[in-house]
Amino acid sequence: MGKLVLIDGNSIAFRAFYALPLLTNATGTYTNAVYGFTMMLLKVLEEEKPTHLLVAFDAGKTTFRHNDYQKYKGKREKTPGELSEQIPLIKEVLDAFQIRSFELEGYEADDIIGTLAHSPEAEGLETLIVSGDKDLLQLVNDHVQVLMTRKGVTETERYDVKAVDERYGLTPGQIIDLKGLMGDPSDNIPGIPGVGEKTALKLLHQFPTVEEIIEHADELPGKKLQEKVREHADQALLSKKLATIYTEVPLEFGVSDLKLPPTDLKKVSEVFKKLEFKTLLNRIHTGGETGEEVREAEPEQISYQIVTADHRDETEKVLKQDQLAVYVEMTEENPHRAEVTGIAVSDGKAQLYIPMETARHWEAFQAWLADGNRRKIVYDVKKTMVSLENKGFQTDGFQFDVLLAAYLLNPSESRYELSDMVERHLQGFLPSDEEVYGKGAKRRALEGEELARHLARKTSAICQLYPVLLKELEQADLYDLMCGLEMPLAGVLAGMEQQGVRVDKKRLDDLGIELKESMDRLTDEIYEIAGVEFNINSPKQLGEILFDKLGLPVLKKTKTGYSTSADVLERLAPQHEIVEKILHYRQVGKLYSTYIEGLKKEIGRDGKIHTQFHQTITATGRLSSTEPNLQNIPIRLEEGRRIRQVFVPSKEGWYMLAADYSQVELRVLAHLSEDESLQYAFKHGLDIHTQTAMDVFGVSETEVTPLMRRHAKAVNFGIVYGISDFGLSQNLNITRKEAKDFIDRYFETYPGVKRYMDTVVKQAKKEGFVTTLLGRRRYLPDINSRNFNLRSFAERTAMNTPIQGTAADIIKYAMVEMDKRMKEEKLESRMLLQVHDELIFEVPEEELPVMRTLVPEVMEGALPLSVPLQVDVNVGKSWYEAK
C-alpha cells in the first residue's frame, strides 16, 4: 500500500523559525526556518518513506472564513519579515526534491490538506498529516494520522484515533467542538470566555457537541457556567464553524498527481550548498535517503606519524614550534582512575602520535610538556593536566582550551564533544568517540594505527577550532573571561581534584551501621502498620498502599500515578501514623544509599575522595561536581549533617576551614539593580530577611514575628529565582492571591528591583541573551515564544541567570586569587572544595591565624560591588565541626 504525506507548510516553517536561533548564511540571508523545515522533511522522508507527498501553504490575506467573521486571525501579529523571506527558499528546497508545493487563494493550508486526506482517492492509501496545529486532529480517521510537532521541529507525536482519545477523551470529529468552546486567541477565535481546555473537555464528556451543550445548558454544572454558555451560544457556534476544516476545496489535481519521484541528489546538493546546510549535505550523502545512489562521504585523509624510540629524535623539531595542539587519550572518562593510552600533538599540518611507552622515556617531550613558554592548545585542559600529572609528568603552558571556549560561547549546549564542535563551529565532520569506540557492551579499545589515526584527527581538529573559536570569543566579548578567569581556574580545579579530601573510613562505617539499623526498624514498623510487606522505595507500590488501601486523599498526581513526594506526605502526616515513618524511612534511606554506600565506592587507594569539578555543565556559570558529588553533602537536618564528620584533614594536627559568602545572590541583586533600600540594608549590615519583613509588612524590628521573617525570606528567594505568585504560594503553602500581595508589596518597597527585572527581561527579548557582571552569556531562545510556558520560563531564567551567574563569577575569581596568594605566601594550606558560595580548605594549625584573615579578605575583595560582600569563616577538626 502507498503512503501519502501532507505537510502543513506554514505551520512547520513557523515552528522551525521560533525553535531555532536566527541563523544566516554567508550572504546574510536568514535560513533558520528553511533549515528546520528541511530537517523535518528529511526526517519524514527517511522514517515514513512516502510514495506521495504534498506541502500546502496558506495563500493571501483573506479566506472564505472572513466572510463569516471579519476579525478572523485579526489579532495575529504580522509574520516577521525574517520568516516570510524564507518561504520562497523553502519552496526552492521542495523544488529540488521535486515535491509539489501548493496554495490556493481564499483557502488555508488546512483546507487543502483536508480535501486531499478525505478524498475518495486517498482511501486506498495510508495518509499522514504533518503539522504543529492541533486543529488538524479533526481529520484523523482509520487511514489518516497526524504527526504533530511537540518540542523544537523534529520531536514529534503521532496521533491516530486511539491517541486522540487518550489525549482528549474525544473523537477526532469533536476537536472542532473543543475549539468552539475554548476558542483560539492566536486566530482571534473567541469561543466562550472563561472556558479553557479543562472546562471544555468536561462539558464535552457530558454532551458530545457544542449544539447539544447549548441545548442542555440547564443541566451543566454551576450557575455561572450555564449563564456563560447561554450568553455566548452564538459565538461558540461561530467559533466551531471557523475551526471546521473545509474538505471540498476545488482542486485541479488529485492524489495520484503527487507521486514522489526518486530524489535527484545533484539538485538537492546544489540547493543545500547554496544555503550552506553542510551537515544536511553530509546526511543525504551518507545514506538514509529514499532512493538509490547512496554515496559515502569521503573520509578526509589525515597524515600522522607514530613516534617510537628509534626515530623520536627526527620528530623533535616539531616540539620546537611555539604553539601546538595536544590531546591525551584515556581508558575512561574519569582522569583520576584512567590509564593514559597515548598522546598526540599537531601543528595543524603534521600529527604525531606518541605512545605512552615512548612518552615515558622521552626527555625532550617531557621538557616540552613542562615548559611554560611552549604554548599548548587543548581540548579539556583540566582533564589533560590531571591525567598527565597523575602519571608523573609536569605540565605548563596551556594557552587555550577549545572546550572552555565552546562553553563560554554557548553554555546551554548539552554536549561539547569534539565531534559536536567540529560540526557546530567548523561545519566539518569528525567521527564521535561513540562511533569509533562503540558503546555499552560493544565498546572496544583501539590500538596501533587505528588509534593513531583517530587521535591525529582529533588534534588536527583542535588546531582548526582554535582560530575560529578565538575570533568568536572576541566578537562576543568573552575573551577576557576565557583567559583571565576560566583558563586559570581550570588549573586551580585540577589541583583541588588531585589533592582530594581525606575520608575517615571508620566513622563512615559506624554511621552506616547506625543508619542501617534505623532503616530496618522503620521498615518493620511500616510493614506492621500497613499489614503487608511491600517495596517502600517504589512510588507505585507506596501509592497503592497510601491511597488505595488506606484511603488517604490524593493531593497531587504525577504523569504516571499518585505523587508521593515529601511535600505531599508532609501534608498527609497528621492523618495517618504511617506517613511520618515513611518520610523518616526515605530520609534515612537516602543517607544510606547515596552518602554511605555512594561515598564508600569513591574512596581511592590513597584513602581520599577525588571529585571531578565540571566547568562546562551549568547554563549559569556555576561549577558542578560528580563521582562523587561533593556539592550536595547533607547539612539542613542534623541526622544527615553528621555525614560531614567523615571529611577530615589529610594530615595529623591539621584543621578544616570553611568560608562562606553571606547572602551573595541578594547582594549581587542589590548591586545589579542599584535599588537604594536594598543597598542600604547591606551597607548597614542588617539582617536582610528581617529587614525585608519590616519593609514589606511595615513594622518595626521588634514586631517582626518568626512567621513574617520566614515569609520575607521566601520572597527574597523567589525574587532571585524570577518570581511567580504560583511558585511562592506553593513554597509557603498560601493562596496565590496572598502570594501576589507579597510580591506586589515587595516591588513597592524595592522599586529598583522591579525596574531591574523589567529591564533585564526587555533586554533579553531584544538581544536574545542575558549577561553576568563579567560578561558571561546565556542565550534564551524561548524568550519571544508564543508558548506561554516556554516564554515564562525564559523570562524567569533571564532574571535569575545574571544573579546566579555573577555570584559564580565572584567565587571563581576568588578561587584563582586565593590560589595565587597561597603560593605567593608559600602556605601549605590547600583549597579542597567549592560549594557554590563557600570554599573549604585544609590548614595546618600554625597557618590558622593567617588563613582566618586571608581567606575572607580575598573572597570579599574578589570583585568589588556597590555593596560589601561578607564572608563567615569556621574552623574544626572535620567538615562537620567547621560550622
Place this chain on the structure above:
DNA sequence: GTATTCACG
C-alpha cells in the same frame, strides 16, 4: 532509557 525522588546552593 525515563520518571520520580531528594540531597545541596
Place this chain on the structure above:
DNA sequence: ACGTACGTGAATACC
C-alpha cells in the same frame, strides 16, 4: 487561560 519557582547529581524502580 495557560501552569511554573533557579541551578545541579545520584539512587532507585520500572519499562
